[in-house]
Amino acid sequence: MADLKKHLPLIAFVLLGVIWGSNFIYMKLAAQLITPGQIVFYRVLFGFMPILIYAIVTKSLRLSHLRHSIHFFVMSLLATTVYYFGFAKGASLLLSGLAGALSGSIPLFSFVLAICFIAEEKAVFLKAVGIIVGFVGVAMIANPSSEGVQSSNFLGVLYMVGGSLSVGASFVYAKKFLTPLKIPALALTTYQLGFAMLLLILFTDYTDITNVFTDTHATLGLIIGLGILGTGLAYMIYYFLVARMGAVTASSVTYIPPLVALFIGSIIVGEPIGIKDYLATVLIFLGVFLLRKR
Numbered sequence: 001m002a003d004l005k006k007h008l009p010l011i012a013f014v015l016l017g018v019i020w021g022s023n024f025i026y027m028k029l030a031a032q033l034i035t036p037g038q039i040v041f042y043r044v045l046f047g048f049m050p051i052l053i054y055a056i057v058t059k060s061l062r063l064s065h066l067r068h069s070i071h072f073f074v075m076s077l078l079a080t081t082v083y084y085f086g087f088a089k090g091a092s093l094l095l096s097g098l099a100g101a102l103s104g105s106i107p108l109f110s111f112v113l114a115i116c117f118i119a120e121e122k123a124v125f126l127k128a129v130g131i132i133v134g135f136v137g138v139a140m141i142a143n144p145s146s147e148g149v150q151s152s153n154f155l156g157v158l159y160m161v162g163g164s165l166s167v168g169a170s171f172v173y174a175k176k177f178l179t180p181l182k183i184p185a186l187a188l189t190t191y192q193l194g195f196a197m198l199l200l201i202l203f204t205d206y207t208d209i210t211n212v213f214t215d216t217h218a219t220l221g222l223i224i225g226l227g228i229l230g231t232g233l234a235y236m237i238y239y240f241l242v243a244r245m246g247a248v249t250a251s252s253v254t255y256i257p258p259l260v261a262l263f264i265g266s267i268i269v270g271e272p273i274g275i276k277d278y279l280a281t282v283l284i285f286l287g288v289f290l291l292r293k294r
Contacts, residue, residue: 009244016253021256021259023225023230024091024097026226027099031091040084043226044084044193046224047193047226047231051193055190060190065183065187075178076191076194090157097273100265101141101280102157102160102164102258103261105135107254107288108135108287109161112131113165113168133283134283137281141157
């Protein structure tokens with residue numbers, strides 16, 4: 001038991017990477033039956049419920065927090081609705097492994113936006129090289145070596161880039177407007193998902209939304225894999241890692257999902273992912289690595 005407790009942060013670290021990396025195949029399966037917007041609706045619905053319960057049990061929510069609702073609303077767009085939609089749409093157009101590989105580029109977009117809007121962020125030479133190298137990797141995936149997917153691939157990459165830009169902007173927005181408020185991360189996420197849920201209830205097109213329940217794998221992947229585990233539990237694990245490892249170390253978990261997504265796509269599902277695509281993923285990793293150098 002003592003050994004398990006000692007290694008729990010490492011186990012949680014790997015588990016979180018595997019959960020996030022699995023999200024792309026779940027989105028791919030669901031996209032064959034329902035629209036990307038409907039995928040986002042289900043993801044937020046089943047991800048929000050465990051987060052809300054956990055926040056209530058831990059007494060993290062305060063009525064006084066609601067005076068900052070405008071910030072929660074902006075975050076619900078940037079870090080949930082637009083972000084999730086971009087990735088769901090991108091995953092519907094791309095091979096799931098390639099969509100997962102592109103998710104590794106989120107730090108690149110975050111840093112570019114931070115340079116533009118946060119005064120203390122500086123584009124030193126090594127980080128500038130990292131940005132260039134990483135974006136070369138993204139560009140390579142936009143023109144893959146795989147046969148038969150070129151027509152939709154560029155559009156899929158654009159949606160993934162849009163999702164990455166959105167969540168990257170959320171990091172910058174949170175640092176400027178939410179971090180100074182000292183509101184617990186669990187509460188912030190609850191408000192963020194809650195506001196997103198309200199928006200999705202109002203604007204989701206419910207036409208044929210139940211089609212996903214005609215396929216058991218797609219249903220379980222969407223509700224359990226993408227919603228409960230990929231959103232709800234994933235946030236809880238991330239809070240645990242930040243508390244035990246620190247924010248910088250915990251953020252390194254973003255290296256794992258692209259590898260998991262590529263493994264699932266190429267080995268388990270048998271997607272035609274080529275050498276050029278693997279090289280592009282390496283370049284994205286290298287770019288992000290250079291960004292983290294001091």
